[in-house]
Amino acid sequence: MTSTSEFYVVREGDTLSKIAAKFHVPLAQIEEWNPQIKNPNIIQVGQQVRVSAPSQEPVDGDEPFPGKDFFQPSVSSPIIEVMGWRLIEEGCSAYPDDEPDFQWSQEDRESYALWQRKLGFGGSDADGTPGPESWKRLHVPALSR
Incomplete structure (x- = not known):
């Protein structure tokens, strides 16, 4: 690890x-x-x-960052649901009834923007589109391959 x-x-x-x-x-x-x-x-x-160098590798057990292009309305993936549950655990939920699903949605974007702001990001860096740094810090559990 x-x-x-x-x-x-x-x-x-x-x-x-x-x-x-x-x-x-x-x-x-x-x-x-x-x-x-x-x-x-x-x-x-x-x-x-x-205050210290970021690790360059994902923590064992974390889902690798799928890339910015992954987060589109046409994408449906269990990665999105697992990400949603992590956002809820972090107190960053814009989900109705705290129920994320597989489909990338406006609620996912709003929840992720809350996470980005919690990390101290602002402006276009807190637009709700996951980036590699905020993703790494969310520690989304890896799905079984």
Whole structure:
């Protein structure tokens, strides 16, 4: 099993420079690991900041990212349902009666956007279309092959 990245939750008085110093990491590296932070001078209390390198491999047992083109209204797959259950577990549900299904839908997109915002992403990075980073951090269980 590969180790996952380490995150720090921003506290009152923190700056990215202080966080970088605390973890003995160059500020430029913190900025590179956190592309969701558009202005390094503006961070919010409670925001998660990556402070160690992301692993390049999925954690054993996680479903690999199927690619952005997978998430289309015409797609029906058990991967979408399993993703939905993980979003519900993370408190990111826009599903009626908390019941995801196999079909990619507007409810999936809205739920995933909630997840992206929970991770600290904003703007077009929180549009509800899964990307490799947010997918990896959701830890969608792998389906039996």
